[in-house]
Amino acid sequence: MNAITTANETPHVGFCGLGKMGLPMAKRLVETGYRVALWNRSVEKALRLSATAQGTSTIGETPADVAMRSDILMLCLADHAAVEAVAFGPQGLARGAKRGVSVVDHSTMAPAQTRTLAQRWHEETGGAWIDAPVSGGTAGATAGTLAVMAGGDACSIAAATAPMYAYAARVTRMGESGAGQATKLANQIVVVTTIAAIAEATRLAQRTGIDTRRMPSALAGGWADSVLLQTLQPRMVEAPAQPSGTIRTMLKDLDAVEAFAREHDIALPVISLVRRWLARAVEEGLADADISQIVTVELAARVPSEKFAI
Incomplete structure (x- = not known):
């Protein structure tokens, strides 16, 4: 994917979770030219990344704050409990999300859990929830060569694919909700x-x-x-x-x-x-x-x- 240099040409991406995988993935988004709103439970990682982003990233105080600023939301969190809290907690994404916004969840969990989250997200926001776990490790995230296996509505996945190519070499739709997991x-x-x-x-x-x-x-x-x-x-x-x-x-x-x-x-x-x-x-x-x-x-x-x- 060619680097995008004009901010107005790109959607504003919200990215929550700057752990071992999430940090290099978010860094690739910033380096590719996306405007990124960051949130992490410990703010220090977000501050360090934002400091190197030359004005193309902001830091949300809460996930809801990130959602208000974003056209698409991406998560890379430890487990189902963390995803549920960030998405639906008192200051979660659903509290600030624009109507119809999609979530791309790169976390790993049971397929039944992701289907429940997808249904709840659609009911509360009208948006799509794409389960999109990755393989390739931190080296793949850093190099932009991850493999993404996605589950969900085909049109929603197609619309969300472009930013994923900032850190992925392949994005493959595997079926309906839960198929990625x-x-x-x-x-x-x-x-x-x-x-x-x-x-x-x-x-x-x-x-x-x-x-x-x-x-x-x-x-x-x-x-x-x-x-x-x-x-x-x-x-x-x-x-x-x-x-x-x-x-x-x-x-x-x-x-x-x-x-x-x-x-x-x-x-x-x-x-x-x-x-x-x-x-x-x-x-x-x-x-x-x-x-x-x-x-x-x-x-x-x-x-x-x-x-x-x-």
């Missing part, structure tokens, strides 16, 4: 089982005298190669100073995966075991550690068969 849960199955496999391979290498630092280059180009291998395996060898994604967050996503699978009577034995691994890591005080640090957690080799049932 369902796709993200499927994505997380692939991601977390791959991370678990890389952790086991690294542990095997460590215990048998293989030079683990050479594994990414040794496996590059082969069938075991992946972005996750190249990115996370070095973090398993040498723990990062700052997490790019935490064990706590991934466990929250796997809780949503298991609930969704149970809703549809689907057994996911591998995910059930990996979820147990993450839960053990949290018990050992690693909730806020980088997801790569599951490599340090021992899990009993034998698991009773009933543990695989959902």
